[in-house]
Amino acid sequence: MNQSNVQxxxxxxxKLHPISLYLKVWVLLFVLSTLSYLVDYFQxxxxxxxSLILIFMFLKAGFILAxxxxxxxxxxxxxxxxxxxPLAIVVLIVMMAIxxxxxxxxxxLSFISS
Amino acid sequence: xxxxxxxxxxxxTEQKNEDNWQGVVRDWSADKQTFDMPWGKLMMWxxxxxxxxIFSIFLTGYMNVxxxxxxxWPNTSEVFALTIAGHHxxxxxxxxxxxxxxxxxxTMAMAVNFxxxxxxxxxxxxxxxxxxxxxxxxGMQAFEWTKLIVEEGVRPWGNPMxxxxxxxxxxxITGFHGMHVSAGVIYLAVVARKVARGDYExxxxxxxxxxxxxxxxxxxxWVFIFAFFYLW
Numbered sequence: 462m463n464q465s466n467v468q469x470x471x472x473x474x475x476k477l478h479p480i481s482l483y484l485k486v487w488v489l490l491f492v493l494s495t496l497s498y499l500v501d502y503f504q505x506x507x508x509x510x511x512s513l514i515l516i517f518m519f520l521k522a523g524f525i526l527a528x529x530x531x532x533x534x535x536x537x538x539x540x541x542x543x544x545x546x547p548l549a550i551v552v553l554i555v556m557m558a559i560x561x562x563x564x565x566x567x568x569x570l571s572f573i574s575s
Numbered sequence: 576x577x578x579x580x581x582x583x584x585x586x587x588t589e590q591k592n593e594d595n596w597q598g599v600v601r602d603w604s605a606d607k608q609t610f611d612m613p614w615g616k617l618m619m620w621x622x623x624x625x626x627x628x629i630f631s632i633f634l635t636g637y638m639n640v641x642x643x644x645x646x647x648w649p650n651t652s653e654v655f656a657l658t659i660a661g662h663h664x665x666x667x668x669x670x671x672x673x674x675x676x677x678x679x680x681x682t683m684a685m686a687v688n689f690x691x692x693x694x695x696x697x698x699x700x701x702x703x704x705x706x707x708x709x710x711x712x713x714g715m716q717a718f719e720w721t722k723l724i725v726e727e728g729v730r731p732w733g734n735p736m737x738x739x740x741x742x743x744x745x746x747x748i749t750g751f752h753g754m755h756v757s758a759g760v761i762y763l764a765v766v767a768r769k770v771a772r773g774d775y776e777x778x779x780x781x782x783x784x785x786x787x788x789x790x791x792x793x794x795x796x797w798v799f800i801f802a803f804f805y806l807w
Contacts (some may be wrong), residue, residue: 471801472779483684486684490677491678497801498666503617515800518801519797525795535612536610537594537595537599538611539612547627547628547631550627556640557635561642562637563644565643568643569645
């Protein structure tokens with residue numbers, strides 16, 4: 462893989478990155494996956510488990526989006542289209558969490574009273 | 576950034592390279608296409624955005640039923656454990672599936688790169704490798720489903736390990752993701768064949784990047800399913 466000494470003829474209007482960049486990200490994703498698997502393997506619990514799982518998840522998702530899907534090199538106009546609408550999902554998650562707790566409490570109450 | 580623009584627009588270079596908030600206003604207000612990319616790529620992005628909403632709604636629904644379930648939720652670490660060579664390893668099948676999918680994402684990224692370099696042969700090889708890894712993932716998922724249905728007795732309406740909602744959430748979420756992977760394998764095979772035939776020699780190889788976007792998205796979704804469904 463000595464692509465570096467051959468000047469690649471990129472398609473017009475496309476920015477080329479070295480293959481080594483993708484290999485590095487791939488190794489990084491592998492390491493992050495292993496770490497999140499180890500969280501389960503060593504049966505970490507509570508807040509530590511929560512935060513570690515979320516940190517590794519967001520790091521992995523970030524690298525896939527930024528490098529593999531080339532979002533880093535896209536214009537802001539596209540980034541806005543990709544990242545603004547999902548804010549509605551955050552609202553949905555919060556509302557469904559509230560609703561889930563409410564359902565649980567009601568089930569608990571009817572369980573106690575019956 | 577500068578080299579990233581398709582050379583179709585007749586804007587002056589000064590405007591073209593400005594990627595800041597004024598650039599956003601200019602992109603949206605100027606008398607030209609707003610998104611500086613092939614239309615197929617933009618359509619794929621919009622499709623993936625809509626898919627993001629569908630997967631998010633499934634995962635949110637799963638969160639909701641899990642929070643409101645009265646019975647205890649099955650311990651996924653144990654449900655997906657395997658005994659390999661006499662060793663009982665928790666969640667190992669899902670871990671291997673994760674590594675397979677991430678590796679396929681890596682080979683896909685390289686296929687895109689080689690496509691833009693004009694290296695047709697390597698592009699086809701890497702796309703084929705990606706498709707094979709995807710097929711391997713689906714195969715392992717079939718094994719996972721079979722084990723769960725036949726040996727553990729999990730059904731969409733109940734299971735012997737605890738909350739009945741577990742089965743519904745499991746088959747819905749992993750089934751929908753598995754369907755995406757299967758479709759992706761076919762998509763990859765079709766595009767790889769067309770690349771090999773030389774169909775894109777004149778049109779350019781943006782199609783490989785567009786296919787790649789779909790494939791990386793499938794991997795991206797798995798990152799969230801792995802975290803929320805299997806590790807939680």
